[in-house]
Amino acid sequence: MIQTIPTLYPESDGQPMADNTQQFQWIARLKGGFEFVTAHDPLAFVAGDLLWYPVQGQPQTRLAPDVLVVFGRPKGHRGSYKQWEEDNIAPQVVVEILSPGNTVIEMSRKQGFYERYGVDEYYLYDPTLNEAEGWLREAGGLRRIESMDGWTSPRLGVRFAFVEGSFTVFGPDGRAFEDYETILAARNSAEARATAEHERAERLAAKLRELGIEPE
Template sequence: MTISSNQLKTEIFYPDSDGKPMAESDPARDYLIYAVEALDIYFQARSDIYVSGNLYIYYKQGIPSAVIAPDVFVVFGVEKKKRSSYKVWQEGGKAPNFVLEITSASTQENDEEDKPQKYAFLGVQEYFQYDPTGDYLKPQLKGSRLVQGKYQSLTPNFLPDGVLSIHSEVLGLDLRLINGELRFFDPQTGQKLLSHKETEQARQQAEQARYDAIPKLLDLGLNVEQIASALNLPIDEVTRLMS
């Protein structure tokens, strides 16, 4: 019996996971979530930028074993949508432009030897590594850029306060170590990128600060209408908080 090429294609299975529970240390999980959320929020207005992490990337059609799963990655020029896995041939041949691996004892060798070779083969422009505990990488944060098919280390900058900072040309952002913690910064504004949780915390703090300012403004002689205008609050909200 002759088997058509279409039948062969339908029989190829690309798993969305290896079927095993994802086991991550607290630091690895926390920074993975922070990086994906912070970058997703930063690029939220761009419909042609896809941010994800810990997702299978299949890079050879018909060969399910040709797969890699970066901790954090960003792809430019593809649709922003939910995916169960990322198949390069279905995305116009576009591989990630930026990859970040959260290094640990179990991943160090793979992150420093096997994965860079695969990322170079795929044409990943920038490859960063971060070690939350500082036990496996010296320094804790490393970055490299693909030049003629090989990764060349990016020289870190040290800010006046001693903070290590590496600029990502691909993202247009700085990756910095703040007391050993990885954070993304917008070099144009100097603002730190926040996760969803951090964004909500900042909103609550700003709201509380406005409420705390009401008694001080009353002491300065401002009336309810003036306080509401100064704090951008409804008059009835100011009145309620004063009662």
Template sequence: MSIVVPRKRITYPETDGKPMAETDWHYKSVTNTRFSLEWHFREREDVYVSGNLFVYYEEGNPRKCVAPDVFVVFGVPKRPRRVYLVWEEGKGLDVVFEFTSKKTRREDFGRKMDIYRGILGVQELFIFDPLREYLMPPLVGYFRRGEKWVRQEAGEGRLVSEVLGLEVVVEGERLRLYDPKTKNFLPSPEDLLQGT
């Protein structure tokens, strides 16, 4: 007679109990960017836009996760998720936006960056400091070139995202997305509230 030991089910938590954003500026940056990207890719069923969602990158280890402020993945179904499990989705993230602050900068430029570059295969990372607390210019991009990332500062307040086909633009304390094909900024909740 053999004894069958049931396999332990791993739970991947959906929350860590920490607040989503540091300040109103950070919260607006996250929600405006996510909304704009969802609007831009609204007709694409193979593009997933999310943010502040746990991305688990090692099966069986619920401690191996990261929660990007906003991210985009091409080639996976657009559908609601509780968490993003890389091994089930079949790929990592393509583009990540982080809205950094004095409190989060060490993690944004340290652990998170290492995970994005080395484990998740992120093609482009944009880090924006809406309050200009320490990052000047306030927008910096990292672009994958082979196995390395090339850092580019937005000296004139603008970076090009080849992956998204958009320009990432600093406008005061806001980060906006510009579509060079339509020659228009993508709408955001803030724009809609202001009637622009």
């Protein structure tokens, strides 16, 4: 009896997640921001550097977008995104962050892949040149967005803009995406201010009691 050898779908392509710290910082910022804006939706899956296999039986047909978003699929951990196991739903939004090692041929191949396999929104940002591009699916293909400055993602509701020359992504609530250390620093600062205000109030109350006045 001839045994069928199962098709293997590796969970790693042997490539690093990022080529430098700036690229990694943007990947982490966008993945975290997208997870935050879709937190209310149990059927919104967000991942970074996850291999996407769009066709069963073709493990060589794959890409690992820097960030991907899939609406219609539950949150949770995955070793890779096998589309046929996910109700055949392709990622609707993908983002690539350029590094100096990326070539024009490589990026052209990626865009062709995303166009062929059903991505609705494709965004590309080059942090070295501070340039952003985007493509939106229209009439069966990806069409270039005229300007990313002020563009709002139809799927995510996030807005891309250049603020004082810096590329910035805003959530639907109007707040800019920030790195965890920035958020943590702001929280610590707010807690320090609250503590200082409480201590000041306690000192004032103590002085009033010394004068025979009971503070309210």
